[in-house]
Structures are given as structure tokens and as C-alpha cells.
Amino acid sequence: MQANAEVNIGAKGPEVRAKRRSSLYFIWQGIRSDRYALAGFTILTLITLAAVFAPWLAPYSPTEAFPNLRLQGIGTEGHLLGLDHQGRDMLSRLIWGGRTTLFAGITPVVLSALIAIPLGLVAAWYARTGGLIMRTMDVLFAFPMVLLAIMLAAFMGPGMTNMIIALTVVLVPYNTRVVYVAAQQEKSSSYIEASIAAATPVRKILFVEMLPNVVSASIVYSTTVIGNIVITAAGLSFLGLGVQPPTAEWGIITSDGRQYIFNAAHISILPGLAIMLVVIGFNLLGDTLRDSLDPRTRLSLIRR
Amino acid sequence: MARFILMRLLQMIPVLLGVSFVVFISVYLVPGDVARTLLGYQASETAVQALREEMGLNRPMLVQYWIWLSDLLRLDLGFSGALRMPVAEVLGGKIVNSLVLMGFSLFLVVAIGFVLSTYAATRFRKLGDRLTVFATLVMASVPTFWLGILLLYVFSIQLQLFPISGMYDMYDPGGFWQLLHHATLPAVATAASAIAIVTRVSRSAMIDVNSRTYMRAIRSRGITPARVNYVHMVRNALPAFVNISGLQVGYLFGSAIFSEIIFNWPGIGLQLYNAILQRDAPMIQGCSLVIALTFVISNFLADLIVRMLDAGKR
Numbered sequence: 001m002q003a004n005a006e007v008n009i010g011a012k013g014p015e016v017r018a019k020r021r022s023s024l025y026f027i028w029q030g031i032r033s034d035r036y037a038l039a040g041f042t043i044l045t046l047i048t049l050a051a052v053f054a055p056w057l058a059p060y061s062p063t064e065a066f067p068n069l070r071l072q073g074i075g076t077e078g079h080l081l082g083l084d085h086q087g088r089d090m091l092s093r094l095i096w097g098g099r100t101t102l103f104a105g106i107t108p109v110v111l112s113a114l115i116a117i118p119l120g121l122v123a124a125w126y127a128r129t130g131g132l133i134m135r136t137m138d139v140l141f142a143f144p145m146v147l148l149a150i151m152l153a154a155f156m157g158p159g160m161t162n163m164i165i166a167l168t169v170v171l172v173p174y175n176t177r178v179v180y181v182a183a184q185q186e187k188s189s190s191y192i193e194a195s196i197a198a199a200t201p202v203r204k205i206l207f208v209e210m211l212p213n214v215v216s217a218s219i220v221y222s223t224t225v226i227g228n229i230v231i232t233a234a235g236l237s238f239l240g241l242g243v244q245p246p247t248a249e250w251g252i253i254t255s256d257g258r259q260y261i262f263n264a265a266h267i268s269i270l271p272g273l274a275i276m277l278v279v280i281g282f283n284l285l286g287d288t289l290r291d292s293l294d295p296r297t298r299l300s301l302i303r304r
Numbered sequence: 305m306a307r308f309i310l311m312r313l314l315q316m317i318p319v320l321l322g323v324s325f326v327v328f329i330s331v332y333l334v335p336g337d338v339a340r341t342l343l344g345y346q347a348s349e350t351a352v353q354a355l356r357e358e359m360g361l362n363r364p365m366l367v368q369y370w371i372w373l374s375d376l377l378r379l380d381l382g383f384s385g386a387l388r389m390p391v392a393e394v395l396g397g398k399i400v401n402s403l404v405l406m407g408f409s410l411f412l413v414v415a416i417g418f419v420l421s422t423y424a425a426t427r428f429r430k431l432g433d434r435l436t437v438f439a440t441l442v443m444a445s446v447p448t449f450w451l452g453i454l455l456l457y458v459f460s461i462q463l464q465l466f467p468i469s470g471m472y473d474m475y476d477p478g479g480f481w482q483l484l485h486h487a488t489l490p491a492v493a494t495a496a497s498a499i500a501i502v503t504r505v506s507r508s509a510m511i512d513v514n515s516r517t518y519m520r521a522i523r524s525r526g527i528t529p530a531r532v533n534y535v536h537m538v539r540n541a542l543p544a545f546v547n548i549s550g551l552q553v554g555y556l557f558g559s560a561i562f563s564e565i566i567f568n569w570p571g572i573g574l575q576l577y578n579a580i581l582q583r584d585a586p587m588i589q590g591c592s593l594v595i596a597l598t599f600v601i602s603n604f605l606a607d608l609i610v611r612m613l614d615a616g617k618r
Contacts, residue, residue: 139322142603143596146558151592154580155333231447235562238449239577254450258566265457272450279445 023216023292030292031285040284047278051098058092062248071264084253084267085260094274096248101275104160104242104249105230108167109222112175115168117218120179121206124187134180137173145170146232153241163242167229174225175218182217186210223286227279234275250275308611312604319600327593328372331585342585344385381593382586386579391590395572399594401471402560402571404483408491409498409556409563414549416495417502421545424503425510426533436503443500448559452493452566459489469568490563497559498552502545509544513537543614550606557599 031037050057059079066079066087073082081090123130140148152166186192187210195205234251236242243249245256250271257267334341339356360368375382381391424436460468466489467473472482513519514537522536523529561573568574572591579587 135318136322138319139326142319142323142600143326143592144554144557144599146561147592147595147599150561150576150580151327151330151588152333154588155330155585157334227445231445232558234447235449238562239565239580241580251447251449254447254453258453261453261457262461265461268450268453269457272447272454275447275450276442276445279447280441283441283445 026292027289030288034288036284037288040281040286040288043277043281044285047098047274047281048102050095051102054095054099058089058095060089060092062088062093062096063246064088064092071260071267073264074266081270082264082266084256085264090253090266090270093248093253094250094270097250097253097271098274098278100160100243100247100249101230101234101237101251102278104163104167104233104237106226107164108171108233109226109229111164111168112171113218113222115172116175116179117211117215118207119172120176120218121183121210121214123176123180124183125202125206130180133176137176140170140173145228146235149232149236150239150241153236158241158244160243163233163236166236167233170232171225171229175221178221179214179218182214183210186213220290223282223289227282227286230279230282231275305611309608312607316600316604320597323596323600324373324376324593325369327589327596328369330592331589334585342382342385344583344585347385376593381590384579384584384587384590386582386584386587391586394575394587395590395594398570398572398575399598401569402564402573403598404471405487405490405494405560405564405569405571406556408484408487409494409560410549410553412491412495413498413502413552413556416499417506417549418545420499420503421506421510422534422538424507425514425537425541428511428514433507436507440500440503443496444504446496447562448493448497449562449566451496452490452563455489455493456566471570486567487569490560490567490569493566494556494559494563498555501555502548502552505548506541506545509541510537513540516540543610546606546613547610550603550610553602553606554599557595561595 031041066083066089068087069076069079069083070087071083071085072079074080076082079089079091081094084090084093119133123133143151149166149170152169153163156162156166192205192209195209200209233242234249234254237249237251238255240255243252245252253271254268257264257269257271260267331338331341337352337356339352339359339361340347343352343355356362358371360371379392381395383389384391384394387394420436420440424433427433456468459466467486471486472478519532519536519540523532527536560571561576563569564571564573565577572594576588576591576595578584579591
């Protein structure tokens with residue numbers, strides 16, 4: 001690849017710096033230069049680490065019960081954040097719950113992007129098939145996002161897998177439209193015209209030439225929607241349609257605490273705070289990622 | 305304008321057909337026999353056979369859909385096994401309750417969103433603006449079901465300012481103020497995220513308007529800052545404001561389901577939740593259909609309003 005080589009023949013000049021950088025570089029520069037993004041990044045890193053190392057961090061097992069300490073509040077000796085209605089340690093359940101909630105929230109976003117990118121590219125390239133695909137998506141847009149997820153999950157039956165499928169289906173139309181619009185714009189650009197003139201196979205035009213230029217649109221969309229999906233996933237579990245008890249999950253813990261709101265409000269309130277913190281993290285980070293992945297604003301990050 | 309309305313109504317027909325088809329087909333996701341799913345597990349074998357015959361389950365899918373759709377057009381949404389009542393009859397009474405809650409929530413979104421965004425935009429980069437932006441960040445990140453519980457705990461249980469559940473007092477029901485008193489907390493919980501998003505987008509739109517040359521021209525003519533802000537800036541950002549408020553309606557429909565559950569508000573959302581707990585398939589279909597239809601219609605209305613306000617498109 002010619003573009004990869006540094007333009008540095010003979011004289012040393014400022015051109016040396018114009019070498020190709022990976023997207024990760026820009027993302028990191030974007031995060032570093034913006035304190036809000038840095039705050040979001042820190043929040044998410046800490047919570048992700050806590051979720052990953054849950055077996056070592058959590059003081060107790062998430063299902064281990066201390067029946068004589070049921071419903072004890074925050075600050076109980078040996079149980080920093082209190083205990084729930086079955087006498088299980090809240091801190092341990094929250095740490096373990098982060099695993100489930102984060103997994104259930106992030107997986108559908110990734111899966112839907114994997115489906116939407118080829119779908120959007122094909123829809124943009126073949127006008128007739130594309131029309132059909134996009135009209136189908138229009139129908140799915142006619143449902144409020146949460147309602148469609150609830151309906152699908154209700155009929156497929158409860159469980160983590162079905163919930164992830166439901167959330168993926170709900171996200172695909174939105175993501176496809178984003179890719180479709182981006183691909184439509186690329187389609188009329190000169191490098192694609194050149195590829196057509198060079199008799200490049202369509203498959204190669206779509207998945208080699210166009211792909212890198214539409215992927216960032218999909219990633220940007222994903223980062224803005226991920227907080228929302230974390231909330232929706234927790235919401236489905238709250239309704240009893242997602243992860244099933246006794247698994248620790250933030251939505252379920254909130255739901256468990258509803259009956260004990262009069263004498264043990266901490267059961268419901270703590271997991272909601274955790275969800276809010278994660279979503280704030282994603283929202284803070286999302287704005288910066290949008291700038292870092294946009295080629296037009298990238299330049300400002302190099303010059304720093 | 306009449307032409308635009310007619311075109312939009314015609315465009316709605318295939319979407320509505322598609323929506324009804326998705327709702328129709330969703331019941332086939334349940335593993336096992338569809339007739340058995342619809343009637344529930346306590347139904348007799350003869351009843352299941354009769355329904356199988358009526359739905360034409362051994363005939364092609366499109367024929368089944370046609371039978372279902374023609375029932376739907378006669379407002380026959382099936383029979384709820386759990387409630388022993390026709391689904392349409394149950395939902396008829398609930399729709400109004402849900403619309404009341406939605407109305408209050410939408411009012412909060414529009415009113416608070418408008419005030420906050422104008423406030424923030426006129427104090428761009430000052431303390432008030434930064435605080436508003438921070439508040440919207442937090443509000444946009446709050447799950448409705450949790451906010452509902454939190455409001456319930458603080459304002460109903462601790463401060464005892466608002467009732468815990470329902471639409472009216474159990475013993476002396478009636479009156480607008482009583483309804484408003486009951487609706488406040490669920491409406492706030494429903495509206496919070498939408499208020500945040502409307503505020504953020506509308507604030508950016510107003511700041512964008514402020515940076516335009518025509519605004520500088522207006523300012524240079526010596527018009528008072530108040531008039532510049534509250535007449536010119538607001539007027540030019542209005543289409544963006546209405547557009548984003550309209551887009552939030554779908555979000556409100558989703559949040560309202562959770563609010564209704566937390567505050568025991570007798571609407572479609574609570575009915576949907578009960579239907580899920582009772583595995584009442586026709587009721588789940590009915591609730592989903594009604595919510596989706598209301599959503600399509602409200603989108604259409606939002607489009608109309610944007611169109612009327614947007615001078616460029618007129």
C-alpha cells in the first residue's frame with residue numbers, strides 16, 4: 001500500500017508526521033484531550049475491571065445467603081452495601097451483576113452491527129433489493145424500540161439468549177439505515193466509479209473498497225446507542241423477560257427490591273445507580289468517539 | 305398541505321399492514337402449537353381444535369394472516385383466556401388512561417425542554433449552561449424503571465407528597481386535580497430521558513441559530529437582547545425543537561410501559577406486563593398492536609406540525 005509509506009524521500013520535513021495512524025490512535029488522542037471523555041473512560045474501565053475480576057473482587061458468592069441478616073441496610077458489619085431480601089451480600093451481587101448487565105447490553109450492539117453492515121451495503125448497491133430491505137426496516141421503525149423488544153422477548157420466552165436475540169433484531173433496522181445512508185454517499189464518489197471502470201467484482205467493491213468507509217458510521221451510531229441498550233436490557237430483566245433469578249443482574253436486583261421499598265430501599269436503589277453510572281460513562285465517551293472516528297475532525301487531533 | 309396529508313396517509317397503509325403482520329407473526333415465535341398458545345394451557349382440546357379450524361392453521365400463512373386481519377378490522381383482537389373477556393373490550397378502557405399519562409409526559413417534555421434549552425442557550429458557556437448540560441447528561445442516563453422507584457421512595461414514602469399508585473383516590477375518585485396529583489410522578493419518570501435529549505438537541509440548535517449572520521444583523525440593529533433571544537433565536541430554532549420533541553414520542557411510549565408498572569397506572573403498559581406474567585398471548589398481541597398504532601399516528605401528527613412550522617418547506 002503506497003499510502004502506508006512515509007513520504008520522506010531526501011529532505012527531512014514536516015511530511016514525516018503524515019504517516020498513517022490506526023483508528024485506535026485517534027480514539028485514544030480524542031479521549032486524552034477531553035476531560036469528560038477521560039471521566040467516561042475511567043468509569044467504564046473501573047466497572048469493566050470489576051466485572052471481569054468479579055470472582056476475586058466480590059467478598060462473597062452472589063448467591064450465598066446470610067438469612068439472619070436479611071434486609072440489613074448499607075454499612076452492616078462485613079457487608080458494606082447491606083444485604084437483600086434473601087440475606088445475600090449486595091456488594092457481591094452488584095459486582096457479579098455488572099458482568100451480566102454489561103454482557104447483555106453490549107452483545108446485541110455488536111451483533112446488530114455485524115448484521116447491519118452487509119445488509120446496508122447490499123441495500124445501497126442494488127436499488128430494487130435495497131428498496132425491499134429498507135421498506136421492511138420501515139415497518140420495524142413503526143414500533144417503539146422498547147415495545148418491540150418486549151414483544152419479541154415475551155413470545156420467544158425468557159432467558160439471556162432470547163433477550164439478546166430480541167435486542168439485536170430491534171437494533172438492526174436503525175443500524176442498517178445508518179450504514180445504508182453512508183453507503184449511498186460513498187456509492188457516488190469517484191473511487192467507486194474508478195473501481196467499476198476497472199471491472200472490480202461487486203463483492204470486492206462492497207466489502208473491500210466501501211467497507212472501511214461505512215464501518216465508522218456504524219461504530220459511531222453504536223456508541224451513541226449502547227447506553228440505551230444497557231438500560232433496555234436491564235429493563236427486560238426487570239420485567240422478568242431477560243436473565244432469570246437467582247443470577248445477579250442489575251435489572252433483576254432492582255425488581256427484587258420493589259417489594260421491600262418501605263423497609264430496605266437500598267436493594268432497589270443501588271443497582272439503578274450502577275446502571276446510571278455505566279450509561280453516563282458510555283454517553284460521555286460516545287461524544288468523543290464520534291469526533292475521533294470522523295475523518296473531518298481527525299486533523300485537529302493530530303496537530304496537538 | 306392537503307396533498308401532503310393525503311400522501312402521508314397513503315404511505316401509512318403499507319407500514320400499518322407491515323406492523324399488523326409483525327404482530328400477527330410474533331405469536332409463531334412461541335415453541336409449540338399456536339392455537340394452544342393463544343388459548344392458554346387450561347383450555348380444552350375441543351376448543352383448541354375449533355380455534356385451529358377457525359384460524360385455518362393447516363392453510364397457507366397468508367390465508368391465516370388474512371383471516372386474522374379481517375377479524376382485526378372488525379375490532380376483534382381475540383379472546384383473553386386469563387381475563388375471560390374479549391381483548392378489544394379490555395383495551396378500550398385502558399387506551400384513554402395511557403393517553404392521559406402520555407399527554408402529561410409529552411407536556412413536561414415540551415415545556416421543560418423548551419425552558420431549559422432556551423435558558424442554557426442564552427447563557428452559552430456560563431455556569432447555568434454547564435449545569436444544565438450536566439443535568440441533562442445524568443437525566444439521559446437514568447433507567448425509567450429505577451427513576452420511578454426512586455421518585456416513589458422519596459416523594460411518596462419519605463415525604464408523602466404524592467400518592468403511591470393508581471389514577472384516583474380509592475375512596476373519593478374523580479376530579480382533574482386529583483388526576484394531576486396522581487399523574488405527576490409517573491409522568492416525570494416517563495419524561496426524564498426525553499426532556500434531557502430534547503434539551504440537548506434544542507440547545508445546540510439555538511446556539512447554531514445564534515452564530516448565523518442574520519442573527520448578527522438583527523443584533524446590530526439595536527434590538528433588545530431579550531427580544532433577540534426570545535423572539536428571533538427561539539422562532540428560528542423552533543422546527544428543530546418540534547422535530548426532536550416528535551422523535552421522543554416513541555421513546556415516551558417505551559418509558560410509559562415501565563412507569564405504568566411501577567405506579568400501578570391502569571393503562572396499556574400495565575396490561576401488557578400482566579399479560580406477559582399470565583402468558584396471555586392474544587392480550588400481548590393486542591397491547592403491542594395498540595401501542596404501535598398510536599405511535600404511527602403520533603409520528604404522523606408530529607410530521608404535520610413540523611411541516612406547518614418550517615417556513616423553508618412551506
